[in-house]
Amino acid sequence: MQFRLEKRPQPSQLMLYLAPVLAVLLTMVVGALLFSALGYDGIGAVLEIFTKPLTNPLKWQDLGVKAAPLIIIAVGLSIAYRANVWNIGAEGQYVAGALGGTAVVLLTMKMQGPWILPTMIIAGMLAGMALAAIPAFLKTRFDVNEILTTLMLNYAIVQLLYFLLRTSWKDPMAFGFPRTALFTASQSLPYLWPGTILHWGVPIAGIVAIIAWFVMGRSVFGFQVRVVGSAPNAARYGGFSANRTVWLVMLVSGALAGLAGVLEAAGPFRQLVPAFPTGYGFTAIIVAFLGRLNPFGCVIAGLVLAISYVGGEVAQTTLGLPSAATGIFQGMLLFFLLAGDVFVRYRLRPVVARAQGEAA
C-alpha cells in the first residue's frame, strides 16, 4: 500500500499550538524507552531530566542562566525564519559576538568606567551583524543559499576563535593555556543579587522578547517580515523588497546572536576559552521552532530547553547518563516537533488506485 501526503484545507489552530506540547511528551516517552533499552532506568532518567530542575529551587538560577542566551538567539532567529530566511549560523554569530566584546575587553584592560560594558555589548552585536552580513550579501547578490553559507561560517569563526586564543589574545600569565585574561569588574556583567549566579543577561532576554513582540506585531518592519515570509509575490506587490528584507532579518538575527555571545562571555565565562562555543546557537533553532516563531513562545521554549540542559547535567551525576543524553533529547524534540508540524498541515492518505497519464 502506498501513501501520500495530502494538504489539509484548514490546519487546526488548536493542533498548531498543541504540537509543541505533544513533541515534548513524545520526547519524554521515547526517551524513557530508549534509555531503558540501553540498560538505564529510563523512566527515572526522564523524570530526573525534566522534573529535577523544576522541583529543586537551587536549579532555578541555572535555568535562568541557561535560558537567557537561548531566548535571545531564538527571538532573532524566529524573526529571520518568519521571513523564510534560514539563518543556521547563530552559533557562529554568537561566537563572533563574544569575540567582538572581548576585543574591547583586551583594549580596555587598564581602564575603568561604566561605559566599558555598553561598548562591549555594542561591539558584540556589530560583530554578530558583520558575520551575518556575509551570507546576506551572497544571497542577495549571487543568490547563494543562506542555509549553506551560514552553516559553514559557524566552523570558520570557531577556527578564528582558536587561532586568536593561541596567538595574540592568549593571556601571557596563563601558563601556555589557550585562553584570554579574566575580564575586570568593569568588563563583567553584574549579578542581579549578590550570592546568586543570575546576571543581567537574564532580564535582558525578557526585554528582548518584549521588544521583538512589539516590533513584529505593530511595526511596518514586522509586517514586512511576515508578508515576505508568507507570500513573496504579495510582498513585492505591496512594495516590500525581498533583498532588503533578507538584509534586515539577517542583521537583526546576527545582532541578537552576537548580543547573546557577548553577554555570555561577560557573564558566566568572564574570559574567552576554547570551550566557549557550547551549541546554544544550534539549540536556539529548536527553541525558535518550539516557540512557534513567536517571541513569547521562545521564552517558554527557551525554558524547556534549559530544563533539558540542566536536567541532563543532573542525570549525568546522579544516574551516570552520558553527556550526549542532552543532545539526544534535544534532537528528538526537534524531530517530533517537525514531524508533528507536517501532520498539522498534511494528512496521510492511502493511494487507492494509481491514476496514470492523468492531467490536471
Next chain:
Amino acid sequence: MDTSPVPRLELRGITKRFPGVLANDNVGFAVMPGEIHALLGENGAGKSTLVKMIYGIMQPDAGEILWNGQPVTVANPKAARRLGIGMVFQHFSLFEAMTVLENIALGLDAKVPQRELEAKIRAVMQQYGLLLDPHRTVSTLSVGERQRIEIVRALLLNPSLLIMDEPTSVLTPQEVEQLFVVLRQLAKEGCSILYISHKLHEIKALCDTATILRGGKLVDTCDPKVETSRSMAEKMIGAGLKDIVKGKDRSFGAARFTVRELSVKSDSQFGTSLDRIGFEVRAGEILGIAGVAGNGQNELLLALDGEIPVGADAILMDGKPIGARNTSERRRLGLCAVPEERHGHAAVPDFTLADNSVLTARDRLGMVAGGLINSGKAKTYTGDVISAFSVKAQGHGSAANSLSGGNLQKYIMGREILQNPGVLVVSQPTWGVDAGAAAAIHQAIVDLAAQGTAVVVISQDLDELLSLCDTLAVINGGRLSQKKVVGEVSIEEIGLLMGGVHGTAEETHITAGAAHAVPA
C-alpha cells in the same frame, strides 16, 4: 450512426461531498449518442467535480453512472479510457521541450511503436483537419495548437464520449470556429460530446442540449437553441442579470497614463518579453487589453505597477515620468493595480483583511506613523471597503483565504478603488468570479472612470472587454496593437490580432498558430 434510444452516458442521483461543501447534490442527466451536450454553470457550480467523477479521477459518494445502459464504476482515468471516455482538460499536460509525437506517446496507456503511432496520428489529423507537424517541439506551438495535441491524444483511442473542459477559454474567435467544426464532425460520426463552459453564445451555436448546474444542484436541462443567452444566464446565476450602467455621452479628458516603447526582457525561459509597448489612456477612459493567455499580460502588469524595473521614460503619469519609481512610490502618486492572481499576489491568503489593507493602502491612507502601523485606521478602512462593495465577510478580522473567490476579488477591487487612484490597472478583474460579483466589479470600474480615473483592464474575456471598455488594444507575443474604439472594431479584426496578425501590410507577421490555420 447509432440511433438507439439507450443513452451513451447517464448519471443518476450523483452526490459528492467535500469538507464544508456539497459539490454535487443529486445530479442526474443523460447524454445520447452523437449528442453535443453542454454542462453549464458558474465557477464553483460543480461542473468540474462532476466530470472528474465521470472520468474516474474521483468517486461519487452516492448515485450511479450508467454507460450504454449498464451501471459502471469508473475506478480511474485508465478505466474511463477503456470504456471509451476521452477528456481534454482546460490545463494541458504537455512537456514544453518535447515534440508533439513524444508528448502523445507519453500519454498513451499502451506502448505503440513510434512509426505506427505517427501513422495513426497523421490519419486522425487528416480525418479531422487538425493540422499539426508531429515533429514540432511543443514550446514553439500556440495555445490552440497545443489543444489540438490533447484532442488528437483523446481521439487516438476512438472515444465514444469526449469531455471538453472549458476548451475555448484560451482560444481566439477563429480558433474557436475551427474547434467547433471538428466537434460537429465528431458528433456526426456518433461520438457524444460533453462540453463544459460558461460561455452562452458558444453553447447556443454548438450544443443540442444544455444541463445547467447551480451550487451543485441541477437547475434545468434545456434546448439552448430555444433558450436565449439571457434566460440561460439567469438560470445559471439564479437571479436577474444586471447590465453595466454607463453615463451618457462619456467624454475623456487629457492623457493621464502614457506608456512609450516599453520593453521588458522576460527572465524565464517560457515567459514572454514585452516588445516596444505603447498606449495612452485619457482621464475617464477605460482601455481594454485583450489577448490569449501567456502573450505578455503578466509581464505587462508587473511592469506597469512597478514590480519589475523599466526605463524612467517608458511610463508617464499625468506627464510625469514614473518608470524609475518603485511600487510604493507609484502608489503614492496614485497608480493602483490589481494583479490577476488573488491568492498570494493581490492578497496574502493567511492574513486578515485589515492586514491586507495595510499591504497596499498604508501610505496613501496614512496608516503608518513613525514606523508603526495604525491598526485602527486599517480596520476602519477595511470596514468601509466591506460595506461599500458588499463583501461577504465576517469583518476586518476575517482571513483572506476564508472568503470565496468572488468576495475576495470584490474586497481587492474595493481596496484599490476606495484609495481613489488616478490610474487603475487591473488584470482579469472577474476571473473565476460569479456573475453577481462580476457585475458589481464592472460597475465599480465604470463609476471610478466617471470620476476621471484612467483605467486599464487586461482580460482574456473578450465579451467582458467589449461591454466594459471604451477602447481596446490586443496583446500578442509581447506586442500591443493599435488602440481601437469599441463599437467601431469588428470581432473578426480583434480575433485576427489575437491570433498574431499585426497592423499594416509590411508589418504583418503571422505567428506559428495562424500559419497552420485551417479554413473553417
